[in-house]
Amino acid sequence: MYDSLMRPFKHPPVSDFILERLLYALSDPVRLEIVRRLAESGEASCGELDGGRPKSTMSHHFRILRDVGLVHTQTIGTTHMNSLRKADVDSRFPGLLDAIVSQKP
Amino acid sequence: MYDSLMRPFKHPPVSDFILERLLYALSDPVRLEIVRRLAESGEASCGELDGGRPKSTMSHHFRILRDVGLVHTQTIGTTHMNSLRKADVDSRFPGLLDAIVSQKP
DNA sequence: CCCATAGTTCGAATATTATCGAATTTTAGT
DNA sequence: ACTAAAATTCGATAATATTCGAACTATGGG
Secondary structure, eight states, X not given: OOHHHHOOSOOOOGGGOOHHHHHHHHTSHHHHHHHHHHHHHSEEXXXXXXXXXXXXXXXXXXXXXXXXXXXXXXXETTEEEEEEOHHHHHHHSTTHHHHHHTOOO | OOHHHHOOSOOOOGGGOOHHXXXXXXXXXXXXXXXXXXXHHSEEEHHHHOSSOOHHHHHHHHHHHHHTTSEEEXXXXXXXXXXXXXXXXXXXXXXXXXHHHTOOO
């Protein structure tokens, strides 16, 4: 009764991570930007990362990032705090995240 | 009059490579498998890499891989020989290809 | 209790993609 | 020339995604 209240989001276990799905999630410019921002800032709410885009659009992208295992979301008050599951991704796919996020535009 | 006959394919210059588009190209299981096979075998014809799939389907996937700059195709006789543009990809996105291709399933 | 805030969910329109058969092209061999 | 081989292009279909407004949910503050 703690989890269901504090974490209404499904976060897949590391063993369920699928490389192709991570790559797909990162192939969208909006989502890649989200991941980049999270990589440098540590964590951020949904609202901090929309670039003027509608909330429903952002919610959609965050869900995809969560579903593939890239992002962890926790509810804090009325805001949803997002962070990169870097250690998890690194353990399953060593070096992948850095190799992608560190690339220059 | 050499290029147009021997290379009917458009291969984008390195400066046109776009990270998101590479990731997208690699997010398809069929295409990722193609790239993996090319990475280890060096080069292969289209026919060698279909897994019983129709040629038109494979042709579609090869075109996407070419369009984003991952694969180079040259005509040799009646066959099209494909190879990874590893050096080109590495020069634009250092470490990216290895970090993806080397991941275990 | 009411209200504002933050974000999700729903629904629908639009767009993109994957797949594959059929027809076409190109090249090589006879 | 004719034919076979290899692969592309075309066309259609089915599946999936993106986007966004509108309605909804949950939380915290006054």
